Amino acid sequence: MKSKVIFTGLFSLLLLAGCQPNQTTTPSSTTNQSSETTVTSTNKSEDSSTSAGSTDSSSSQTANxxxxxxxxxxxxxxxxxxxxxxxxxxxxxxxxxxxxxxxxxxxxxxxxxxxxxxxxxxxxxxxxxxxxxxxxxxxxxxxxxLDVSNLISIEEAGKIAVEKVGAGTATDWDLDKELGTTYWDVKVKNGNQTTNVKINSQTGEVLSSEIDD
The missing domain is CATH 3.10.450.40 (Nuclear Transport Factor 2; Chain: A,)
Structure with missing residues (x-):
């Protein structure tokens, strides 16, 4: 009879010990998930800030x-x-x-x-x-x-000229006419190099570009 009591007691202790680790690991899993969510949210916020900064930088190249x-x-x-x-x-x-x-x-x-x-x-x-x-x-x-109707703006002409050159800043604009076509002659400076880009003042079509010697 004593053997049965001892065996039953040992079995109960082993069963209780086996249940305890599962109770302590559940909060840890929840904590890890919370941490991962926080990091992901922070990264998304940083990405949004970087994107906004890039947009501001791009627009500042054309605005004067x-x-x-x-x-x-x-x-x-x-x-x-x-x-x-x-x-x-x-x-x-x-x-x-x-x-x-x-x-x-x-x-x-x-x-x-x-x-x-x-x-x-x-x-x-x-x-x-x-x-x-x-x-x-x-x-x-x-x-x-000159035909001054429906002119593209100096900002638009400057943007087109810089895109044609590939880089730089539009610094000067002249409105002129050749063979009956009124055009913007935009000067773009990129480092020590200056390029003149002629653009149809109504359509925005690039007519020519020439690097100053």
Whole structure:
């Protein structure tokens, strides 16, 4: 009888000991899963931040904080002052230390030139000059007048030019005409190299590119 009691007691102890490890490992598994979830969430957050940073960096290559006046607005200011004149030349550069538009135009009798601050729209006009007799009565106006309708923006022209070159920064924009086609001539600087890219001012088509010597 004593042997049966002892055997039953030992069997109970072994059964109890076998159950204890399973009770202690369950919280550990839950903790590991929680840690893995936290790490994954953190990594996703870091990836999102990196992606946002990359987007900001890309857009900063085409945006210029020193140019707050669009080409369309500069043209409008010129036309408000000289409503009968056709624009024959438009330049945007920083030769004076800040970005300015220089716009020239003609009517039937005179030639006009203005300088417009690209930050605050301040306009400075030079004294009109009378056209030569063979340029009057609409001849120069017809021959040299630019098509300023539906222009792509200087930002878009700069982006197209930089993509054509492969790298660099757009620094100067000239609006000109050749064989009846009005185009943007964009200067792109990449290190010590300067490239001029001609772009159709209405369609955005690249017409030519040439590296300055």
């Amino acid at each position: 904080p020193d140019i707050q006046v669009s080409a369309d607005r500069a043209i409008e200011l010129f036309q408000n002052k000289y409503p009968d004149a056709a624009i024959t030349s438009l330049e945007l550069d920083s030769d004076w230390g800040s970005y300015f538009y220089k716009i020239e135009g003609v009517d039937d009798q005179n030639e006009y030139s203005v300088k417009i601050n690209a930050m605050d729209e301040k306009l400075e006009a030079e004294n009109p000059e009378q056209l030569d007799r063979d340029e009057q009565n609409g001849k120069k106006k017809s021959e040299d007048g």
